[in-house]
Structure formats: structure tokens, C-alpha cells
Amino acid sequence: MTPKQKTYRLDRIKLVHVAKRELGLDEPTYRAILFAQGGNESLSAMSLDGMNKVIDYFKAQGFKLRKAAGDRKQATGQDAKKVRALWLFLHELGAVRDPSEAALTAYVQRIAGVDDVQWMRGTRKVPSNPAKRHQDRAELVIETLKKWAMRFLPADIVRLKGEVRERHQQGLLTPEQLQCAEIAFGNGLAPDVGFDKHNLVWDNLRAAVGRPFPPKSN
Incomplete structure (x- = not known):
């Protein structure tokens, strides 16, 4: 490997680390993404092509090389982490085809009525369930993901x-x-x-x- 190639590789590694931090990914989610997108859970052992695929994936989730003012980070609360982990778990089971944050956001919007995982706080009216006229949004999303998983x-x-x-x-x-x-x-x-x-x-x-x-x- 030439010095130029080594420098490029190091730059790619640094960029992945920046993306992980900016997107607020916990370690299990981060490792699962490396494996799913780059073919290796270890960044140091990953091919350059794999790194580029990981970076492209992070960009699709909202990561920007130059973060503009006002951009939102991924939510890092326990509920958000649990929802994200369940989403990746469903992908591993073959229930979810698209493990991306965009697909998860669309699911959360449909179930909880909010357009971001970080806004699951509060309750949502559940007309179909008289026993739970209002249910905590995060609990509702987690409950539906678990029920979905139980089909597989x-x-x-x-x-x-x-x-x-x-x-x-x-x-x-x-x-x-x-x-x-x-x-x-x-x-x-x-x-x-x-x-x-x-x-x-x-x-x-x-x-x-x-x-x-x-x-x-x-």
C-alpha cells in the first residue's frame, strides 16, 4: 500500500468515526451496521470498498461531511436505542428489508404519529383499543415491533x-x-x-x- 493509499484509508476510518459520533450510534448498533454494510464488524479489518459502503449508508441516514446549523442528531435515549435495536433485529430475522434510519423513521411516523424517533415522548390516542385510550408513544412502537418479531x-x-x-x-x-x-x-x-x-x-x-x-x- 502506497503512502497516499494509507492516508486515504486513515481518512475513511476517521470519517466513519465522525459519522458514528454525529449520528449518536451506540456500540452494538454501530457494529451491526459495519457488518451489514461493510462485511466486517471490525473497521480496521474492513476493505476500503466496505468502508465506502458504510460511509454511503451513513450519508443516507443524514450524516453530512459539513454539518449545517440546525441539523438534528439521532436520538440517544434508552427508548430510541431500544427501538433502533429492535429494528435491526427484525432486519436480521428477515422481517425488515430496509434497515435504514429513513425506513425506521417512516415506521415510527405511522405507528406513533411523529416524524422522528427522538420525538416519541408523550402519548398517542389509540381509538382501536378502548382499554388504552392513550398510550405512551415509545411503548407503543416497542410493543408493535415485538409483536412483529413474534411472527418470525x-x-x-x-x-x-x-x-x-x-x-x-x-x-x-x-x-x-x-x-x-x-x-x-x-x-x-x-x-x-x-x-x-x-x-x-x-x-x-x-x-x-x-x-x-x-x-x-x-
Whole structure:
């Protein structure tokens, strides 16, 4: 690599870091985006082409090289982080085709009636549910995302269990992966069991097959 190429690469890395800061991304979301867009959860190990794809993705989410006055950052509150994490989780399940912030914003607008994740505070009238005439917007968005995930989670858990059994029969599981498998298979999933327990089982099954989500950082 020539000195000029090294300098360009370093500039790309710095730009990704600036974008991460400006967009207010937490570490799990950031790593998931690196993996999804650039093909590697580690920026230092990523190809230049991958970095450029990551930067293009950040630009599509609103990142600007020269931030103009009045531009909004991504919300960084706990509710916003949870909504964003669920959105990426749904993309991993194959339920969401477009994991971008723009697509998430459109979803939040439809469900909560606001045009930005950071404005989910407050309540929204729910005419279809007399028991909850007004519901917290963030709670409403999170609840609908979890219900959406439950349309896909049970089937994916069955598929992952089959993969874990096959890998176990082949002697391919490490002690750590065996421990995750034991946790997953030890948690019964009756029809009335909700999202959180399904998610716990799914997380451990993913770890058991060596594909934790979000990917672990180096």
C-alpha cells in the first residue's frame, strides 16, 4: 500500500468515526451496521470498498461531511436505542428489508404519529383499543415491533435448534457454545410465552452456532 493509499484509508476510518459520533450510534448498533454494510464488524479489518459502503449508508441516514446549523442528531435515549435495536433485529430475522434510519423513521411516523424517533415522548390516542385510550408513544412502537418479531421468531428458533443439534452431533460446539445451547434448550417456550423469553432463547442459539447478534467487537 502506497503512502497516499494509507492516508486515504486513515481518512475513511476517521470519517466513519465522525459519522458514528454525529449520528449518536451506540456500540452494538454501530457494529451491526459495519457488518451489514461493510462485511466486517471490525473497521480496521474492513476493505476500503466496505468502508465506502458504510460511509454511503451513513450519508443516507443524514450524516453530512459539513454539518449545517440546525441539523438534528439521532436520538440517544434508552427508548430510541431500544427501538433502533429492535429494528435491526427484525432486519436480521428477515422481517425488515430496509434497515435504514429513513425506513425506521417512516415506521415510527405511522405507528406513533411523529416524524422522528427522538420525538416519541408523550402519548398517542389509540381509538382501536378502548382499554388504552392513550398510550405512551415509545411503548407503543416497542410493543408493535415485538409483536412483529413474534411472527418470525418461533420458526427461526426451530430452525436454529436443528442447526445446533446437527453441530452437536458433529462435535463442533465449543464448551461456551454448549453452555449457550443448554440455556436455550432449557427454556421452554409455551404458546403463551412472550417476546423476551423467545429473544433469550434465540440469542443463545445464535451464540451456540457461532453467530451472536449483534456481532461481538474485536
